[in-house]
Amino acid sequence: MGDLALSAQHVTKVYPGSGGGPPALADLSLDIPTGGIYGLIGRNGAGKTTFVRISATQLALTSGTLTVLGHDVRTEERAIRARIACVPQESRPLYFLTVEEVVHLYLKMRGLPPADARRRTEAALAELSLTEYRRRLVNRLSGGLRRRTLCAMVLASDADVLFLDEPTTGLDPVARREVWQAVRRASREHRTVLLTTHYLDEVEALSGRLALIEQGRLRLEGTPTELRDRVRFPYRVTVRGDVRREALASYGRIAPIDGGYLVFAREAEARELTRWGLERGLRLSMGPVSLEDIFLEVVGKPIDVDDAPLAEEAEA
């Protein structure tokens, strides 16, 4: 247990008044090692936010056990809260504060000495390119800058485990990468970051390990390489040119794309298909499947298709 930042065993969450509907989390077991960035991916309503809120001691669990840094979320909340920080989904900084005040006062509220809070604030603002906005009131900033300010707030803290629930939603690509940089820095300081996101490229770029949740259940868990090894077709081959679908059928699963086909295949079949295509003058590219492909194969729907129950909306 000592090496685990978070350990969930058979965690189930049923919201009061959910009227016998499906649980938000169903018998979910998951171990998250200390240090590094752990990604949690899933569609809206999959249960990501519920899991984060239970782990961050904001929400009670219905059954099962969940420990953070070895402390039980049911009985040792105080010990957990002393060592965590959280940017909740859809949270906004207090609008009448300046950017600098949001970070600095948060740190002081956590009990940090003023000099330490000041030093950490300046470092975090610089890290997230917020120094030039430090005296600006938050309500005069764009949504992206507000989100960055919240990220700076928790990244500047002394917490050992950081919960970032969709921290880059609404950010432009440059701002996203600045947040990524700061999150990477936090993980280099031997802190654990639990990151939920809809952006599969984000979790692929940042996370050493990740879990895929769908309808409150854990569907896949591991490093991106391990996840690829677990899917039926770990390679993708795009084939463009004069080719008929029937000719590709024996190589794997086929999906039509603009001007050709995308074939999901095992390694041997992918190599064979590539050789076969090149001999016939087709345009091909071959590589390992992306997280998006894995998600599609496991869940059966793309991550941005939102037809899940409204469990997470209800909890908010």
Next chain:
Amino acid sequence: MTGRHRLRSLGTLVLINGLIPIRTQPLYLVNLVASPLSFLFFISVISHGHLLGYAITGGLILTMLSAGTGLQSDLTHYRHDLKFQDIVVASPVEAPVYVAGMALSELVYSLPGIALFVLLYVLAGYASPLNLATLVGVLLLVWGFATALAFTLATYFQDVRETFMFSPMISLLLTVLPPVYYPLSYLPAWAQFVARFSPTTYAASLVQASVSHVAVPLVTAGLDWGVLGAVTTALFLVAAFKARWKEP
């Protein structure tokens, strides 16, 4: 958290929710004193100055009550719209520190009003050591039960607009209808009975003694203190058991 950490958290919360918003919008200070001053003006004019003392003590009670009940809007807004409470829950800040910090921060808005009414109280010649001690004790209890009431109510609100509906109702039920701005004896017997269900009736009874220059029997004063203390304690207990720090 050590005691020093708790104090730092408390002070920071007062700064965050009390002093800094006033820097951004100084009119917040006028907001809480507007209603009590309006009552003071009308009651003094209509009574030709006879009920000035009642208008002053009523103004003090209303100001303190508003400092407590005003919390429900802030708490609901912070919890649902900004998710600030979730940020605080997932931090070393303990629930009682948050409660105390938010309550004290709300009191900051009332300080100009309190200062003004206390000044009027002194200038009108009501201030004796005993009267001032009574006034401070009563106002603290009024602030206490109003704060506990606000925390309990805020737990159940899902949208800040719901608080806009409740605040005037609470003011009406606790300060306008009960004999806070006038003597209890002005009411018919049946209304006096109904007024006894409002804790502010007992608060007003205690502070009105100083402005009416009528000696209150010790038993009556004891009953007033007892009821006021019991209501405050009960509302604190309700808040402690019903107000949610962690969602169920």
